[in-house]
Amino acid sequence: MELDRHIPRDSPVHRFDPRLKLVLAVTAIVGIALLPSGSFGAFAIVWLVTVAASSLARLGPWRLTRSSWIVLPFVIVALPLIFTRPGEVLVTFDVGPFSLTITQEGVRDALSIVTKSWLSVQVALLLAYTTPFPTLIDALRSLRLPAIMVSIISFMYRYLAVIGEAAGRMNRARDARSASGAGHGGSITWRARVAGSMVGSLFIRSYERSERVYAAMLARGFDGTLRGAVLAGPAIAELVAFAVALAAMALFVAGIILWGPRW
Amino acid sequence: MNAPPPRPVAHEHPHVHALGQDHDHAHGQDGSPGAVPSAEVPPEGIPAGRIVIEHLHHVYPDGTEALCGIHLVVEPGERLALVGPNGAGKSTLMLHLNGILEPSHGSVSIDGVTVDRSTARSVRARVGLVFQDPDDQLFSPTVREDVAFGPIHMGLPEASIHDRVERALAAVGMSGFERRVPHHLSVGQRKRVSVATVLSMDPAILVFDEPTAGLDPRGRRELMALMASRRETLLVSSHDMAMVAEVFPRVVILDGGTVVADGPADQILDDEVLLLAHGLERPCRSERGHGGQGLGPLGRTS
Numbered sequence: 001m002e003l004d005r006h007i008p009r010d011s012p013v014h015r016f017d018p019r020l021k022l023v024l025a026v027t028a029i030v031g032i033a034l035l036p037s038g039s040f041g042a043f044a045i046v047w048l049v050t051v052a053a054s055s056l057a058r059l060g061p062w063r064l065t066r067s068s069w070i071v072l073p074f075v076i077v078a079l080p081l082i083f084t085r086p087g088e089v090l091v092t093f094d095v096g097p098f099s100l101t102i103t104q105e106g107v108r109d110a111l112s113i114v115t116k117s118w119l120s121v122q123v124a125l126l127l128a129y130t131t132p133f134p135t136l137i138d139a140l141r142s143l144r145l146p147a148i149m150v151s152i153i154s155f156m157y158r159y160l161a162v163i164g165e166a167a168g169r170m171n172r173a174r175d176a177r178s179a180s181g182a183g184h185g186g187s188i189t190w191r192a193r194v195a196g197s198m199v200g201s202l203f204i205r206s207y208e209r210s211e212r213v214y215a216a217m218l219a220r221g222f223d224g225t226l227r228g229a230v231l232a233g234p235a236i237a238e239l240v241a242f243a244v245a246l247a248a249m250a251l252f253v254a255g256i257i258l259w260g261p262r263w
Numbered sequence: 264m265n266a267p268p269p270r271p272v273a274h275e276h277p278h279v280h281a282l283g284q285d286h287d288h289a290h291g292q293d294g295s296p297g298a299v300p301s302a303e304v305p306p307e308g309i310p311a312g313r314i315v316i317e318h319l320h321h322v323y324p325d326g327t328e329a330l331c332g333i334h335l336v337v338e339p340g341e342r343l344a345l346v347g348p349n350g351a352g353k354s355t356l357m358l359h360l361n362g363i364l365e366p367s368h369g370s371v372s373i374d375g376v377t378v379d380r381s382t383a384r385s386v387r388a389r390v391g392l393v394f395q396d397p398d399d400q401l402f403s404p405t406v407r408e409d410v411a412f413g414p415i416h417m418g419l420p421e422a423s424i425h426d427r428v429e430r431a432l433a434a435v436g437m438s439g440f441e442r443r444v445p446h447h448l449s450v451g452q453r454k455r456v457s458v459a460t461v462l463s464m465d466p467a468i469l470v471f472d473e474p475t476a477g478l479d480p481r482g483r484r485e486l487m488a489l490m491a492s493r494r495e496t497l498l499v500s501s502h503d504m505a506m507v508a509e510v511f512p513r514v515v516i517l518d519g520g521t522v523v524a525d526g527p528a529d530q531i532l533d534d535e536v537l538l539l540a541h542g543l544e545r546p547c548r549s550e551r552g553h554g555g556q557g558l559g560p561l562g563r564t565s
Contacts, residue, residue, distance in 0.1 A: 004444065134404035134444070154404050161446040162398050212399040215363050219392040220460065221384060221416035228408070228415070 003157055004133040005125070013057035014130045017234035018139035020242040025127040027246060029120045031253045035260075037112040042256040043119060050122045057130050064122040064129075071114070071121045078113040082106040133157055142231045151226045155213075163206060170198050311374060312339035312389075312467035312496035314360065318369030321355055321520075329355040331520040332369070337496055339467070344511035344528070345500040348542035352520040353500040354395075357470050360498070361390040373468065388417055391461025391495075395473040397445070397453035406432070406448075406456050407441035413464035431463035432456075435489060451482025458489060468496040475503045504546040508532050516541055 008014070013021075035042050047065070054064045087105030131139075137157065141150045174194055214222075234242070319333040329352045337343050345353050358364040359371050362383030371378045378386050394400045403409040410431050414424040432438045435455040445453055454474065461469065474490065475483045483506065490497060491510050501507055507514060507528065514531040516524040518541045524531055531537065535545050 132442070134408070134442075137404055155402065157404050158402055158445065161444075165446075209399060212394060212396070213402050215358065216392075216394050216400050216402065217412075218363055219361055219387060219394075220413040220464065221387050222412075223384065223416065 003160065005128040006132040007059060007129045009058040009130075011056060011058045011130070013053065013126070016130075016241075017231075017238045018131050018135045019143055019231065020234055020238055021127060021131060022136065022139045022143065024242065024245055024249075025123050027249055028123045031249045032116050032119050032123070034253050035116065035256055038108045039112075039256050039260045040115070041261055042252075043112075043115045045252075046119050047122075050119065050126065053126055057126065059129055064125055068118055068121040068125060071118045074117055075114050078110040081110040081113070085109055138228070138231050141228050147226050147228075150228070159206070159209070162209075163202060166205060167198065167202060170201070174198070313337065313374050314468060314496065314498070315372045316356075316359075316369070317371075319356070319359065319366050319371060320368040321352075321359065321364060322367045329520055330359075333517075333520075333522055335515065335522060335525070337468075337498060339496055340494060341513060342490075342497040342511045343499070343513045343515060344507040345498065345515050345517055346502070346504070346507060346543055347500075347517035347523075351517045351541075353517055354472055355520075356517065357392065357472055357498070357500060360468070360470055361387045361392050363392075388413075388464055389466055390468045390470060391464055391466035392470045393457050393461055393472065393474070395476055397450065397457045400457040400460060401445040401453060404444065405441070406437070406443050406445065409445065409456065410441075410459050410463045413460060417464065427463040427465070431459040434462050435459045436485070449482070451478050451485060454478060454482065454486060455489065458486075466495060468498065469493060471497075471499045473501055474499055475501060475506050504532065504544060508546040516543070518542075 032046060035046075050064050051061045055061045082102055083100050083106060085103050085106035087103035089101055090104055090107065091102045093100045093102075127136075134154075134157070137150060137154045140153065141147070314335070314337040316333050316335040319330050320328070321330040322328050333352075333356060345356065347353055355364065359366060359378070360373070362378045362380070365379065373386050373389055376382050376386060401409050403412060407428060410428045411424050414427045419427070428441070429438070432440065435458050437452065437455050437459060440448070440452070440456070445456065448456065458469075458471075458474075471490070474486055478486060483503075487506055487510055490499070497511075499507075499511065511528055514524075514526065514528045515522055516531065516537070523541060524534075524537055532546055538545055
């Protein structure tokens with residue numbers, strides 16, 4: 001239950017203004033999504049940029065590439081595309097009364113989706129690795145995200161850890177009392193029932209905690225309006241770098257869409 | 264909520280602060296040099312940090328009568344421990360001191376100001392209430408934000424907020440932890456940061472609910488030293504009788520929503536019959552002694 005994936009290093013990427021970094025990361029992800037299906041040359045260039053950024057952030061060149069494989073389960077979502085997209089037929093299988101057809105376009109689109117998600121995760125990871133989570137919350141606040149959403153995120157960050165600890169304790173208590181056969185924690189139904197009552201009791205506890213937290217906020221002058229600290233403005237050099245990066249991304253995406261080679 | 268906008272606080276100038284500190288010296292024990300100025304400038308003629316509770320009754324919505332006619336006067340700078348079994352009404356009483364709960368009958372006044380819906384916001388700046396579970400008290404992503412929460416919601420300017428956060432963290436020996444995340448601190452550290460979250464509001468009265476519960480011996484000693492070093496009026500509920508004997512000159516026993524005993528700690532903590540009648544026990548002789556004498560300097564873990 002740890003949202004904070006920040007890896008402290010002394011690098012220009014770490015020091016970069018968190019608001020500009022956040023905007024750049026979101027723009028990069030939108031840009032990746034806009035790249036046309038099948039532009040694998042462009043994907044390769046984006047990947048090289050993330051490798052460069054990873055090195056610049058002193059995380060080691062391959063760190064982002066390596067840790068972004070968490071995207072793999074989502075490949076399953078893209079799989080049906082291989083069979084459903086109409087186009088040039090590569091292979092046809094007969095499965096009982098049905099026949100499955102793999103098309104060239106299907107394979108291309110499925111591969112593109114997988115690659116794009118993989119690249120987007122790398123961008124998001126770069127942001128998470130180089131920015132402490134509380135700083136990201138400050139950045140969201142000063143980017144004028146509605147205060148209620150900022151506070152939901154910040155309470156989530158604070159209390160996910162607390163609830164996680166409580167869940168861990170309950171799990172241990174359950175294990176300590178389940179003395180059934182070797183290696184099994186009881187039948188599936190029994191475990192489901194225990195898990196269900198754990199979720200229920202976690203909910204009740206959290207609900208009660210929320211009332212105590214609210215009282216603690218009132219006690220310190222909370223009046224219904226959440227106020228937060230304000231970040232200092234970004235340096236000129238950072239603004240210039242930000243503008244250059246933004247323009248480069250826009251030109252790259254537009255260029256690929258208009259003139260890029262296709263598979 | 265349609266609460267009024269934050270009231271600009273006029274006593275923010277350093278000169279006025281110094282004045283407030285002098286005032287405080289007159290009432291409290293001699294503060295050590297460099298101690299944190301703790302009290303606001305009191306209204307004319309009324310000393311800072313006086314609690315007057317009269318005929319206080321509280322009935323919860325489900326009909327439970329938690330408090331049945333409490334009378335209690337706490338003088339500025341006094342240290343008072345509230346003891347009694349679970350369910351005696353200690354927490355309910357504490358929640359009345361800054362208007363989180365409203366009396367069903369009777370009244371609570373702080374430095375002459377009756378606590379009600381209209382005065383609650385200004386009273387909350389004078390009464391620093393620290394809840395038992397630091398995970399309830401510390402709700403922000405970082406230590407700094409949590410300690411700054413009070414001052415920010417008092418509507419103070421940026422520079423003064425920064426000063427107060429630094430002073431409050433220094434006072435509890437947690438300087439340098441500003442950017443840390445609360446769930447990465449030890450329980451003792453969380454507890455001390457919890458105290459800092461109200462010290463940053465410069466209250467005249469500190470109210471702690473079960474401050475030593477769940478602390479290891481070192482954390483407990485550190486918190487006791489911290490309490491003994493404060494010059495604010497201090498009102499604490501506790502089951503830790505040894506701590507009460509050591510830090511608090513005055514003890515009030517609360518049971519069944521009424522005050523059953525109120526007097527000097529020596530007398531009350533020696534009266535075994537009285538203590539046992541209310542589900543309490545007498546502290547060991549070896550830990551006795553008052554006013555926090557013999558407590559070591561506040562330990563620093565940074």
